[in-house]
Amino acid sequence: MFNSSELAKQFDRGEEVAISFQYVNKEIEIDVNSLLSKVLSRLDKGYLYDTLVSVFRELIQNGIKANMKRVWFEAGNLDINDMGDYRKGMEKFREVAYHPEVMRDQLRDSRYRVTLKMRNREGGLDVSVVNNARVLPGELERIRYRMRKALEWNNFVEAYENMYDATEGAGLGIILSVMLLKNAGLDAEVFNVIPDEGSMTISLRIPPELKSIEITSSIKSQILEDVNSLPTFPENVLELRQLCDNPETTIDTISEKISLDPALAADVLKLSNSAGFISGKRITKISQAVMIIGLKNLNSMLTAAALRKIMDKRYRKFEQIWEHCNRTAYYARQIAMEVGYGKVVDIAYIAGLLHDIGKIVLLSTDARLLNQISDIVNDRKIRTSSIIEEISIGISHSAIGALIADKWNFPEELVEAVRYHHAPLAPNIRHREVVMVVYLANQLCILESKEMDPLFIESEVLDKLSITSRTAFEKFVTRLQNRYDMHEQFLLKYMP
Numbered sequence: 001m002f003n004s005s006e007l008a009k010q011f012d013r014g015e016e017v018a019i020s021f022q023y024v025n026k027e028i029e030i031d032v033n034s035l036l037s038k039v040l041s042r043l044d045k046g047y048l049y050d051t052l053v054s055v056f057r058e059l060i061q062n063g064i065k066a067n068m069k070r071v072w073f074e075a076g077n078l079d080i081n082d083m084g085d086y087r088k089g090m091e092k093f094r095e096v097a098y099h100p101e102v103m104r105d106q107l108r109d110s111r112y113r114v115t116l117k118m119r120n121r122e123g124g125l126d127v128s129v130v131n132n133a134r135v136l137p138g139e140l141e142r143i144r145y146r147m148r149k150a151l152e153w154n155n156f157v158e159a160y161e162n163m164y165d166a167t168e169g170a171g172l173g174i175i176l177s178v179m180l181l182k183n184a185g186l187d188a189e190v191f192n193v194i195p196d197e198g199s200m201t202i203s204l205r206i207p208p209e210l211k212s213i214e215i216t217s218s219i220k221s222q223i224l225e226d227v228n229s230l231p232t233f234p235e236n237v238l239e240l241r242q243l244c245d246n247p248e249t250t251i252d253t254i255s256e257k258i259s260l261d262p263a264l265a266a267d268v269l270k271l272s273n274s275a276g277f278i279s280g281k282r283i284t285k286i287s288q289a290v291m292i293i294g295l296k297n298l299n300s301m302l303t304a305a306a307l308r309k310i311m312d313k314r315y316r317k318f319e320q321i322w323e324h325c326n327r328t329a330y331y332a333r334q335i336a337m338e339v340g341y342g343k344v345v346d347i348a349y350i351a352g353l354l355h356d357i358g359k360i361v362l363l364s365t366d367a368r369l370l371n372q373i374s375d376i377v378n379d380r381k382i383r384t385s386s387i388i389e390e391i392s393i394g395i396s397h398s399a400i401g402a403l404i405a406d407k408w409n410f411p412e413e414l415v416e417a418v419r420y421h422h423a424p425l426a427p428n429i430r431h432r433e434v435v436m437v438v439y440l441a442n443q444l445c446i447l448e449s450k451e452m453d454p455l456f457i458e459s460e461v462l463d464k465l466s467i468t469s470r471t472a473f474e475k476f477v478t479r480l481q482n483r484y485d486m487h488e489q490f491l492l493k494y495m496p
């Protein structure tokens with residue numbers, strides 16, 4: 001379709017970059033996203049990618065839908081400016097609007113197109129989406145009404161519940177876009193709607209500096225209180241973890257310490273006799289058990305067990321989330337080794353185990369709301385639930401997880417890995433290595449379970465991790481998956 005690298009060069013020269021299309025399919029979407037990612041990395045604003053992918057998608061689709069409407073009226077010999085004809089045409093069009101693919105050929109043969117334009121102006125980004133069809137007064141009024149409304153609501157769920165049944169469903173897209181941009185730190189009135197004789201433009205300016213805006217909801221404060229009242233992390237486990245990390249620690253010291261806690265001692269024995277560690281005989285002594293498990297495994301196992309005990313006591317058991325966390329942890333450790341980040345191997349593992357605990361809190365607090373959020377995410381093909389959680393609740397599962405990790409006095413890099421596991425390109429990350437590793441591990445797990453497009457993995461992250469050959473990396477991932485499925489689930493299965 002178009003060459004995004006060429007266009008990016010044009011962008012670098014300060015020229016306006018423009019791409020036009022008559023309909024959207026997956027290839028076009030990928031092209032647009034890849035151009036966006038190049039443009040944002042040049043402006044040092046990679047962290048806006050998820051937000052802008054969704055905003056662009058909504059704006060472009062609104063434009064295509066408006067064009068489809070015109071093609072539909074013309075094909076039916078109906079006058080779109082005539083009240084009676086309009087009502088008649090819209091009755092059937094509403095059904096068609098949900099299936100743009102049926103009108104693809106007609107759109108391609110029509111004179112209507114949507115043009116996306118971008119330009120670097122003084123370090124900020126000027127964006128506009130132009131439709132070469134005259135907007136109807138009613139349509140314009142609706143767009144403006146929704147933009148106004150979007151500024152009134154406190155969060156997206158309020159908007160969603162109030163607007164869902166509204167006619168001409170496109171309205172939600174505009175509200176979603178305004179809220180996403182607000183959440184990303186853009187001024188309230190971000191869009192400019194410019195109607196013209198033969199076209200309509202929606203423009204948007206992203207300034208070089210963004211200031212964040214707080215989104216509130218009643219459940220946010222409930223969650224914060226709840227997290228605040230979580231028990232502290234068991235002191236003896238923290239001490240044992242430090243002992244495991246210390247190269248001078250002997251098996252005997254550790255074993256003695258474990259023996260002081262009967263419940264812990266039983267867990268360690270149980271684990272050493274599990275299928276993951278085949279020793280050929282029944283282990284009954286703690287020191288033998290520690291030797292078989294190994295200090296590194298013991299460290300992760302102790303953390304995992306303590307973690308689950310606290311969470312399971314407080315919240316419902318969400319096996320699926322734990323299974324996912326366990327897999328992410330394993331992948332994170334292997335990826336860290338593969339890319340040569342030896343120093344973060346262990347922390348990446350623990351971060352993987354912890355990364356989604358915020359989801360457990362959210363699900364336990366308001367499962368209905370969380371389901372609604374996941375509907376929105378699937379419906380509108382949003383790449384990460386975090387940004388929708390932010391605009392709906394005011395806090396994401398990643399931020400909640402980070403609060404918990406912080407409360408439990410886990411090291412800073414671990415807290416960061418949890419906080420940014422969906423936003424590895426966010427500014428001001430201090431421990432980007434472990435963040436990227438956990439991001440990639442999580443992304444691979446999501447890919448596996450939903451068979452998402454591999455292009456959804458941030459190419460900038462792959463570059464930074466020096467993963468240059470996709471084929472070699474894919475082979476490595478297959479190896480990972482097989483090994484995990486064969487051996488590595490034991491930690492979860494045999495955990496107390």
Ligand SMILES: [Fe+2]
Nearest residue numbers: 355356421422
């Ligand atoms: Fe997550």
Ligand SMILES: [Fe+2]
Nearest residue numbers: 324355356442
């Ligand atoms: Fe996850």
